Structure formats: structure tokens, C-alpha cells
Amino acid sequence: xxxxTLIQPRHNYAPPREESTLGHVYMPTSLMTAGARLLHxxxxxxxxxxxxxxxxxxxxxxxxxxxxxTPYIPEVINLQHRFAQxxxxxxxxxxxxxxxxxxxxxxxxxxxxxxAYNAHNGNDDTILTRVLKxxxxxxxxxxxxxxxxxxxxxxxxxxxLYLTREFSLYVSQGCKFxxxxxxxxxxxxxxxxxxxxxVNETYRNPAVLEQDLAYLAGRAKRLNxxxxxxxxxxxxxxxTPDRVLAFAKIVKKVRNDSGILIELRGLSAVSSFFDARxxxxxxxxxxxxxxxxxxxxxVDGMTAxxxxxxxxxxxxxEKCLEVIRSAREDFGLTPEILMVFxxxxxxxxxxxxxxxxxxxxxxxxxxxxxxxxxxxxxxxxAKSFVPGNDGWFALENTNRIARLLDDPETFQCLDFTAIPTxxxxxxxxxxxxxxxxxxxxxxLPGSTTSxxxxxxxxxxxxxxxxxxxxxRGKYDR
Numbered sequence: 001x002x003x004x005t006l007i008q009p010r011h012n013y014a015p016p017r018e019e020s021t022l023g024h025v026y027m028p029t030s031l032m033t034a035g036a037r038l039l040h041x042x043x044x045x046x047x048x049x050x051x052x053x054x055x056x057x058x059x060x061x062x063x064x065x066x067x068x069x070t071p072y073i074p075e076v077i078n079l080q081h082r083f084a085q086x087x088x089x090x091x092x093x094x095x096x097x098x099x100x101x102x103x104x105x106x107x108x109x110x111x112x113x114x115x116a117y118n119a120h121n122g123n124d125d126t127i128l129t130r131v132l133k134x135x136x137x138x139x140x141x142x143x144x145x146x147x148x149x150x151x152x153x154x155x156x157x158x159x160x161l162y163l164t165r166e167f168s169l170y171v172s173q174g175c176k177f178x179x180x181x182x183x184x185x186x187x188x189x190x191x192x193x194x195x196x197x198x199v200n201e202t203y204r205n206p207a208v209l210e211q212d213l214a215y216l217a218g219r220a221k222r223l224n225x226x227x228x229x230x231x232x233x234x235x236x237x238x239x240t241p242d243r244v245l246a247f248a249k250i251v252k253k254v255r256n257d258s259g260i261l262i263e264l265r266g267l268s269a270v271s272s273f274f275d276a277r278x279x280x281x282x283x284x285x286x287x288x289x290x291x292x293x294x295x296x297x298x299v300d301g302m303t304a305x306x307x308x309x310x311x312x313x314x315x316x317x318e319k320c321l322e323v324i325r326s327a328r329e330d331f332g333l334t335p336e337i338l339m340v341f342x343x344x345x346x347x348x349x350x351x352x353x354x355x356x357x358x359x360x361x362x363x364x365x366x367x368x369x370x371x372x373x374x375x376x377x378x379x380x381x382a383k384s385f386v387p388g389n390d391g392w393f394a395l396e397n398t399n400r401i402a403r404l405l406d407d408p409e410t411f412q413c414l415d416f417t418a419i420p421t422x423x424x425x426x427x428x429x430x431x432x433x434x435x436x437x438x439x440x441x442x443x444l445p446g447s448t449t450s451x452x453x454x455x456x457x458x459x460x461x462x463x464x465x466x467x468x469x470x471x472r473g474k475y476d477r
Contacts, residue, residue, distance in 0.1 A: 002132050003044040003060040004094070006035050009079060010050035012071040012412065013452070013471045023051030024475045027167035029233065031066040032150040033142050034096060034122070039149045041129075041138040047153055050079075052161060058087055062132060064122055067097035070386055070411040073111060077408055080117055092131055094122035102388025110405050142170075143204045148215045156223060163220050166229040166265070169213065171247060172203045175235040177269060179300070179312050182389060201236065203243045210250045217258035225260075230291075232266035237287075237295070239272050241280035244287060251290035264292040267338070270299065271314040273323045277330075288331055295327055296336035296378060301343075301354075302361040309353040310343055310382075320365070328373040336376040336448070337366050339441065340416065342434030344384040344425050345391070354382075356433035363437040367444055378477065379441035379449050380416040381434060383424055403457045409464065413454035417476050423456045450474035 008031055014023030028049060035045045048055045063083060065076050080093055095112060101123050103111070112119035120131050129136040147170070151159070175182075176199060203209075220228055237244055255262050264287065273295065276283050299320050301307050307315045327333040341362045343353040369375035385391035385401060392401070400423065404411055413424055419438060425431035442451045452474050453467045 004062040006064040008049040009075040027162040029168040067099040070414045073411045092118040096122035217260040227261040237266040238276035241283035245283040248286035248290040262291040265294040294334040343382040359437040377447040417452040418454040448477040
């Protein structure tokens with residue numbers, strides 16, 4: 001039987017293991033999903049989370065590693081070096097996660113295969129089944145796959161660490177919107193053909209979802225954990241109101257059957273919440289009754305010009321004001337304001353996407369909504385080019401991307417919580433204004449964002465070390 005070792009890398013901002021055995025403890029649900037699918041295909045799966053338990057040794061030829069974001073790229077390369085030195089056999093590295101899907105095949109090999117490693121895109125089922133020599137028909141769709149077989153592999157200590165913290169529950173994937181800075185699975189324009197690739201939200205099989213949630217509640221009860229804190233995987237919770245309504249009923253059933261309190265948090269497009277309130281208000285009220293307490297709205301600007309420039313024209317100032325008011329006053333929800341701002345580049349008519357004035361308006365909106373409705377600020381700095389977003393395939397970013405590939409540690413500067421630099425924001429006026437308003441936003445009462453310092457291609461080794469020390473423990477929410 002084929003055996004694979006699945007690994008969640010230690011968070012790039014975690015302290016050294018000799019200072020703290022634990023890194024960023026957060027259940028790696030996407031890696032669990034991959035493992036559950038492989039188990040179904042009769043692959044023996046070993047699982048290690050380097051934030052909890054380091055991998056003691058490798059006794060398989062196949063290693064699967066999950067990348068949660070671009071800052072993990074150097075961490076994964078370090079793991080490749082480490083395992084290649086420790087192993088007495090040829091290893092195959094199957095790398096997965098959203099970042100991997102955003103890289104071109106040439107970029108992927110340059111980052112992860114240049115040292116003669118057998119590196120493969122683990123997100124591609126055709127490649128995955130060929131490398132592991134399994135029948136493609138034996139690999140189920142993720143939406144139909146229960147994670148219980150993977151949950152059962154976790155020790156009580158591991159499960160207790162995960163379940164006493166907020167964790168992600170795989171509810172759905174995909175977003176119909178086309179925001180240009182986003183690298184998630186979404187509707188987008190193919191950079192080479194110009195064809196629009198439409199994506200609709202895909203929910204998991206309700207019976208499978210209920211099975212997984214019931215297992216987690218039962219395991220929590222055995223561990224004397226009274227509350228589960230869940231972050232819904234949906235990129236836009238109210239995008240498909242009838243499906244979220246069905247999910248709310250599942251949550252209430254599991255809660256009533258188990259006696260475990262379930263608290264839910266998730267993201268919503270402003271327009272989706274607006275439409276759900278009008279066309280299917282029960283999708284909101286039922287989810288609130290199930291335990292939904294906090295909704296994060298993707299505001300990402302405060303003028304029509306900015307929203308049009310970043311393909312978020314479905315936002316309006318009136319809608320943003322109203323959904324935040326409504327979330328708090330009509331439904332008793334805590335509104336979070338996701339504000340990705342500092343958008344570099346020009347509009348089609350040659351005007352800047354963001355300016356000091358639009359940044360000021362965005363900052364003041366977060367401040368005012370906090371004062372008026374106790375809305376929680378979640379500021380982030382837009383990075384015009386990250387693997388998978390529109391800018392990654394733009395010709396004007398070719399040289400900057402080449403510098404990243406030459407120096408993988410600098411992928412860290414693409415973190416959306418990292419302040420802008422000359423490398424990511426070439427316009428000094430925009431860069432300085434973004435630094436100013438982003439810093440002020442991070443200091444607003446209740447802000448959940450920890451400002452991170454970037455590593456850039458021109459930075460010395462000693463400066464990089466100091467930056468890594470300054471960023472320790474600054475995990476994004």
C-alpha cells in the first residue's frame with residue numbers, strides 16, 4: 001500500500017521551537033480534506049502539524065505539504081531541504097494549497113524543483129493520481145468526502161488544541177465575484193485568452209457536513225469542551241441563501257443533539273447580505289439562531305472609482321453603511337470591516353486606483369463605523385501581484401515576480417498584513433499614504449490586524465533576521 005506523510009508547515013511568524021513548542025495552532029482543514037480523499041483511495045496517510053508536533057522521521061517516499069499563503073514558500077523549501085538530507089531514499093513532494101494553484105508550471109518548478117527534487121502540483125488530481133499510482137476513479141470529490149477518518153487520526157491532545165481555538169469548517173468553496181486583488185477560487189478573466197471563467201459557490205454534501213460536525217461535537221464533549229468556535233470556509237456566506245439556510249438547520253440539529261454550544265463567524269459580500277436580507281431574510285435569522293455572531297464585510301475602499309477599478313463595482317457607499325447598520329441593529333451581529341486598501345496601479349482611463357484622499361476616506365469609514373456600531377476594523381494592504389490574482393499575470397510585473405523567484409524569502413512582503421514597500425508600491429505618494437493610514441487603522445479600537453514588517457529583495461541578512469524577530473506571533477485572524 002502507498003503511504004504519504006502530510007505536513008502542515010510551522011507558521012512563518014512562529015517563534016523558534018526551542019522558545020515555544022507551539023506555533024500557530026489552527027486546524028489545517030484543507031490538508032485534512034486532502035488526507036480524507038486519499039484514505040478513501042486506499043492510500044495510507046500519516047499527518048503532522050509542525051505547529052504542534054514536528055515530524056520525527058519519514059518512512060514514506062511521498063510527502064504532501066500545505067501552503068496557506070505566499071509567506072510559507074520559504075518554509076516549504078526549507079522542509080524540502082531538511083527531508084532530503086534526512087531521507088535515505090528518493091522523495092516525491094506533492095505540494096498543495098491556494099498558492100500552488102496561482103503559480104505557473106515554470107514558476108512552480110523554479111521554486112520547488114530546482115534542487116532536483118521530485119516536486120509535483122498536488123492540487124491537480126491528474127498529477128496526484130499518476131504520482132501515487134492510484135486509480136483516478138477511487139479519488140472522491142472533496143464535496144462528497146467526510147473528514148472523520150482524518151479527525152480520528154488526531155490524538156486527544158491534538159484535537160483539544162484545535163477545538164479549544166477557532167477552527168475552519170469546510171462548508172463551501174468558490175465565489176462568483178471578480179475582485180482583481182483576490183487570489184481565491186473565483187470568477188476571473190483568463191489572462192491569456194481573455195475568456196471569463198465563471199465560478200459558482202459549491203456546497204458540501206449536507207449529509208457529509210452533518211456527519212463531520214456531529215463527530216466534532218461528540219469529540220468535544222468527550223474532551224469536556226463546551227463550545228466550538230467555527231470559522232465558515234465560505235468566501236461569501238450569503239451568496240447562496242437557500243444553502244446557508246439548510247446549513248443553519250444542520251448546525252441547530254447538531255447543537256441540540258450534542259448539547260455543545262456552536263459559535264460561527266464568516267465573510268460576506270456587501271451585496272450578498274443586502275440581497276439575502278431582501279429576498280431570503282430567514283437565511284440570516286436562522287444562521288444567527290444557529291450561533292452566527294460575527295460577519296466580515298468586504299468593503300475594500302470607499303469610493304465608486306476605487307470599487308470600479310478593482311472590479312468590485314457591486315459595492316456602494318449606501319450599501320456599505322446600510323449592511324453594517326443592519327447587521328448590528330436588525331440581527332444583533334458584530335460587523336467586521338475587511339478593508340483591503342492601497343491598491344497600486346491605474347484605471348483604464350489612466351487615473352490612480354487609490355490616492356491619499358481615497359485612503360483617508362477608507363480609514364475614516366472604519367473609524368466612524370467602529371464608533372457608531374462597534375464594527376471591528378480588519379485593515380489589510382492590497383498587493384497588486386500575488387500568485388493567482390490578476391496582477392500576477394500582468395506584463396508590467398514580470399521583473400518584480402522574477403526577483404521574488406530568485407529570492408523566495410521575499411515572498412513574505414506579499415503578505416496582506418505587511419506594510420507596503422518600494423518593491424510592492426512603486427509610487428512614493430501612494431506608498432507613504434498607505435503606510436500612514438494602514439498604521440492608523442491597525443491602532444483603531446478593536447482592530448484585529450497586527451501590522452507586519454516586510455522582507456524585500458534589497459534587504460541584508462541581518463535586517464531580515466531582525467524583521468523575523470519583530471514579526472513573531474503576529475498571526476492574522
